[in-house]
Amino acid sequence: MTLASALLAPVLGAGLAIPIEWVIGLGLALFSVGILGVACRRNILIMLLSVEIMLNAANVVLVGFSRMHSEISGQVFVFFSMTVAAAEVAVGLAILIAVYRLRRSIDADDTTQLREIDYGPLPPIKLEGEPSHHAHDDHDDAAEPVGAAGGA
Amino acid sequence: MTTALFVIFGATALASALLAVTRKNPVASAMWLVMMFFGLAGGYVVLEAYFVAAVQVLVYAGAIMVLFLFVIMLLDLRSEHLMEEEAPRMPILGVAAAVLFLAVSGIALLNAVDDGMFPDAAARATLELDGSARAIGESLFGTWLLAFEVTSVLLLGAIFGAVILTKRRLT
Structure with missing residues (x-):
């Protein structure tokens, strides 16, 4: 005991x-x-x-x-x-x-870093071998021949 | 007599737990949690789990609460912005979750009582269990030896994790 x-x-x-x-x-x-x-x-x-x-x-x-x-x-x-x-x-x-x-x-x-990250203004995404302004132009003025040629 | 003691200890633990989660000041919460640990330790004594009661006081009310209070002191909680806490987005959902859990598990418990799964007073009078350190040690270092050894690895991992998390300069 x-x-x-x-x-x-x-x-x-x-x-x-x-x-x-x-x-x-x-x-x-x-x-x-x-x-x-x-x-x-x-x-x-x-x-x-x-x-x-x-x-x-x-x-x-x-x-x-x-x-x-x-x-x-x-x-x-x-x-x-x-x-x-x-x-x-x-x-x-x-x-x-x-x-x-x-x-x-x-x-x-x-504490929401994993959910939403505040990077500030997002920098433009540049793809390799592609001018950064290209995609923008394509949408703004699709009829422009230079933009269409650049996309091809 | 034992049942009355258990009800007193259990009610103390439950009330302390409720107060601990509702206090605004974290130090007050920690103190109420100590009260809950002691209430539960008393309940363990009434349940004749003496060694568990002793370890409850030593480990929980001793070591773990000291860790909590140490961190509270490190964080300098007297500064204003740490004390003010935003109300939860939808407090009703948290209350609903707790009440729902209590209702579902309570109904399950009552069903089990109705089915006679728990021993009645006569059957309980025949129960014999030695809650001493010797009995627990024999089981711990006999049947559960492998689990005991694995526990040491868990603690080692926790030590490494704590040291790495607090030592490294996060930017």
């Missing part, structure tokens, strides 16, 4: 009185709070915190099912989940710091 169980034995009594479905319900509720945080907040830091909440919800469910089946593997999986959470936080916060250095902001709406 471990020290913790020895200390808590008079409080807890024998066996497990907690209904497993309550444990699962707590996990589901926590997960939905995490979804709320990820979906409704624009602060990347808070979004990472919400992901932590969701990982914890998964841990709660793992511990609950571990109790239900009297199988210790569920609690071992909690450790793997914690390892993944630690790795995710380390890399996520590193990305956050890189984004902050770049944009001076941790708002998710400001």
Whole structure:
């Protein structure tokens, strides 16, 4: 008997009185709070915190099912989940710091470099062996013989 | 008695999580998250998963939260423009996603309860599970040894990723 169980034995009594479905319900509720945080907040830091909440919800469910089946593997999986959470936080916060250095902001709406890049006014695209003004002329004045000859 | 304790710890964790995602100040959010971690650790103790509870406090409330607070300090969040946050484009969609998930999974859970998939009080009284460090260690370094070793590679990758991302000068 471990020290913790020895200390808590008079409080807890024998066996497990907690209904497993309550444990699962707590996990589901926590997960939905995490979804709320990820979906409704624009602060990347808070979004990472919400992901932590969701990982914890998964841990709660793992511990609950571990109790239900009297199988210790569920609690071992909690450790793997914690390892993944630690790795995710380390890399996520590193990305956050890189984004902050770049944009001076941790708002998710400001980090759209992969979606839309502001190059300023676009330079004209020059194809190899083709004068840059050619395509322009072709559309503006198609009847001009010089432009038609150049296109051929 | 145990059920009452679990309800108290669970309600604490749930309320703290809700407060954590709704606070404007990230430091307040982090502090409420610490509260949630402690609430869950209490729940694990009531569930007789003692070692998991200890590691929850050490790793989550200790290491991960320190990492968060460290980054919050690095970012100098007292400056005004970091505190002000635009409202989401369509907040109703986020709330709808959360409520929909809760409804669907809740219905599934209630169905499972109706089908008798969970043990009743008499069956639960016979459950025996040793949540001590010895039992978990024997399983971790026996059955799950390969997964444990692969975890070390994952951590190594995370270390490399974090160092490369923060060290390189991005322009």
